């Protein structure tokens with residue numbers, strides 16, 4: 059017997075599902091959705107959960123993550139209920155629910171929290187750099203003495219560990235909330251993990267199932283790989299990346315850095331441009347956190363490029379300031395976005411495919427057993 | 430037929446596509462009836478009603494072969510007129526005609542025995558031939574017609590009809606059984622009725638006002654039709670006007686006293702039983718007609734207290750009999766809301782009311798207050814007393830009332846305007862808000878009102894009462910047939926219509942037919958538009 063919670067819909071409306079009350083459950087959206095399949099008939103089914111206030115049902119659904127926001131449904135909805143925007147709102151909602159600290163919820167629901175936490179993290183980072191920085195040499199650019207790599211490395215590692223831990227606990231909570239499978243052999247868990255999480259994490263190939271999404275997919279890949287490259291440089295090759303050495307242009311580290319930055323600038327730029335123009339369904343409405351994420355990402359890349367430019371131009375003070383600002387921005391970008399907000403989808407999406415698969419397998423087995 | 434002009438009968442048997450000829454052997458029928466005395470022509474044709482079919486008859490008449498006609502085809506309901514017209518066109522007498530129904534009365538009901546069906550058709554036609562042998566050619570006559578109309582029922586339909594007729598210059602007698610005009614519409618009161626931007630009471634008030642200004646309208650309230658005789662254009666009607674037991678309109682002071690004085694109390698039907706009234710029935714709304722109170726003798730015990738505060742009370746009045754002559758009668762006896770049985774969808778539990786009672790509450794208090802509080806959630810359960818399943822030993826209204834969905838949506842939208850935060854569930858079988866009323870559905874849906882659809886085969890919604898709250902349990906077809914539990918503050922049973930109490934009586938007096946549902950039967954919209 060399912061109990062209803064009339065407040066649920068209000069919460070979703072705050073997160074961007076403005077028009078969903080107009081839905082009269084015709085199912086056209088599900089019929090046109092290129093990703094919906096038998097057993098996972100979204101978005102209509104998910105809309106019903108939301109409208110009725112079936113909180114448990116909604117939280118245990120993986121379907122919102124299987125939707126890639128192509129907007130097909132919104133374009134065919136006879137009631138103008140914007141089911142695609144609704145699915146996005148549900149993803150925001152789910153993100154706040156997987157997070158056990160409750161911070162995500164605050165972050166999504168209040169711009170004030172968004173702003174204050176960013177400023178706070180920025181200030182803390184800049185302040186710590188101020189406290190730990192080495193001699194400021196103004197005769198030449200000497201980043202290594204301004205901020206010795208081992209200190210940055212330490213910061214990197216701490217952030218990496220903490221964030222991964224947070225994100226993984228969230229994924230574990232997601233598992234507990236969504237996976238009903240209790241009778242699958244351990245090997246299947248492994249096999250399915252390799253089959254789903256790994257390729258989807260690396261390729262986001264499902265995006266291409268919606269024919270409107272090809273360009274989006276390319277841009278998305280640019281961001282993912284641009285970011286991954288820099289991430290690896292920073293975490294693994296920091297000694298080579300942050301250095302006083304002036305590399306020739308064809309050196310892999312310098313060239314790689316340029317290409318990655320360009321990819322990020324194009325990818326994120328495309329996203330910002332689209333959201334300003336509101337040219338597709340997916341970009342009609344931007345939640346404040348969407349803007350927040352994109353702006354931060356863009357600023358991080360630009361300051362990164364500036365560090366490099368100043369270094370090669372031989373402007374020491376400018377380089378140090380750019381570096382400080384860059385790190386000041388990186389911290390909130392990572393700390394806020396990865397475990398608590400938009401960026402967490404890098405884990406939730408592939409894992410949702412995995413968890414859905416586990417549920418399906420378990421259902422199939424149950425049917426077999428009873429048959 | 431008069432001497433000299435000997436009867437010459439033509440018989441025309443129709444195949445009706447195959448509707449008749451698949452069962453009745455039409456050829457054989459024609460052969461059989463041809464042998465009859467006085468039959469000069471017997472033919473069969475695929476569709477007698479077609480132009481070619483009619484022409485057969487016309488040609489036979491024009492050539493002088495035939496002067497009396499039998500058509501054996503469908504029921505006379507639609508095509509009797511067709512063939513009479515054909516005869517007239519050819520210069521024959523349209524009353525030297527007999528229409529035999531060998532489709533509804535023969536082929537359709539005797540599919541299982543073709544031979545006997547054929548024999549029966551022959552016998553039916555022979556009877557018609559025999560009839561025509563004795564028939565006289567008739568001609569149309571003119572009779573005078575009274576230029577006055579009786580309208581029975583002073584609800585919104587009766588008021589409207591009376592006004593239109595009066596405006597077209599006819600004398601109108603409007604008869605209402607209750608002591609005041611207005612019927613159900615007046616009781617809907619201050620609820621705005623869709624799609625008009627007006628409240629129901631305003632519409633009623635306006636009609637009454639306009640009607641009273643007409644010089645050619647007589648209104649009888651507290652009155653009943655006793656007897657009707659005569660025929661179209663000339664009806665003799667007897668009306669009994671029951672006494673109001675008042676000699677005139679009491680002044681304001683007396684009204685105030687009258688309100689307090691009477692000790693006999695009952696539920697007030699004007700508020701759908703939400704409040705009480707006494708045996709002295711005062712005009713229930715501003716602009717009600719008449720402005721004179723009436724005493725409800727079924728309740729009054731003649732204690733005489735009221736005579737002491739108002740000298741216009743006259744308990745000795747007797748009913749009056751009035752004779753009228755009218756040319757036509759309009760029956761607008763209306764409906765009464767279905768009254769659920771105790772326990773039907775929780776009716777009788779606190780917090781469970783009918784739609785009409787909710788309307789009564791809104792009118793009475795200008796707000797929705799249940800047990801002293803404004804509800805935060807409301808569930809409307811639809812089709813109560815409509816579309817019922819037939820069960821052994823229980824009367825069932827199998828019809829759709831065709832208004833309650835719309836009424837419920839209308840009330841829900843109204844409520845949502847003054848109870849902003851309220852959550853409203855509509856527990857429906859279907860929402861039949863057809864035509865322009867779709868806009869009402871749209872409005873409700875934009876306001877975030879929630880539709881839950883149940884399938885009667887999976888059981889009806891259950892209403893229980895736990896911890897001081899009604900709870901509706903229902904399986905929602907739209908959500909994987911999941912069983913939902915809705916804890917709400919108020920359950921509203923969206924009750925349908927039943928024929929008003931006087932309907933059976935009036936139908937009997939006027940000899941007009943009623944459908945199996947008990948409502949008066951209108952002319953079929955396709956057959957007599």
Ligand code: SF4
Nearest residue numbers: 081082084085087135
């Ligand atoms: S969102 Fe639109 S298309 Fe989908 S079920 Fe609702 S009304 Fe139909």
Ligand code: SF4
Nearest residue numbers: 812815830831833834
């Ligand atoms: S009008 Fe609506 S509530 Fe009334 S009987 Fe028909 S379907 Fe049911």
